[in-house]
Amino acid sequence: xxxxxxxxxxxxxxxTSQAARVEEKEFSLRDVESHNTMEKGIWMTYxxxxxxxxxxxxxxxxxxxxxxxxxxxxxxPFWALYAVHNSEEVREILAEYKIGKLDAASRREKSxxxxxxxxxxxxxxxxxxxxLSINTDKPxxxxx
Numbered sequence: 001x002x003x004x005x006x007x008x009x010x011x012x013x014x015x016t017s018q019a020a021r022v023e024e025k026e027f028s029l030r031d032v033e034s035h036n037t038m039e040k041g042i043w044m045t046y047x048x049x050x051x052x053x054x055x056x057x058x059x060x061x062x063x064x065x066x067x068x069x070x071x072x073x074x075x076x077p078f079w080a081l082y083a084v085h086n087s088e089e090v091r092e093i094l095a096e097y098k099i100g101k102l103d104a105a106s107r108r109e110k111s112x113x114x115x116x117x118x119x120x121x122x123x124x125x126x127x128x129x130x131x132l133s134i135n136t137d138k139p140x141x142x143x144x
Contacts, residue, residue: 016020025100
């Protein structure tokens, strides 16, 4: 697996044939949701792809608690919060943890949710910490 040494990432560089096999594997959103602990593994989605970032959790430069917010979920809302994620280097790091893509039904489900959200003024709200006690979802109001 990859590891961070100081502020530098040491790549795990998958062989081309292994990278091609990763592309063929398909997972459902339920599969991803069930991988939300270190014991089960930490999976997340970004776009239509699935990533197993378990071995990266402790080395995440922003701290393990930040990356764990996306455990078993879509990484995009959290990814978008930090400009550092917009670099090619960081996207390459994420790519090394790709284990496959979402199956067709899950891709349709994500697409349907995005379409429904188009009319929702709160649709682009970021996912919130599961540690919060939620008072209302829309508008979001919670306390610790």
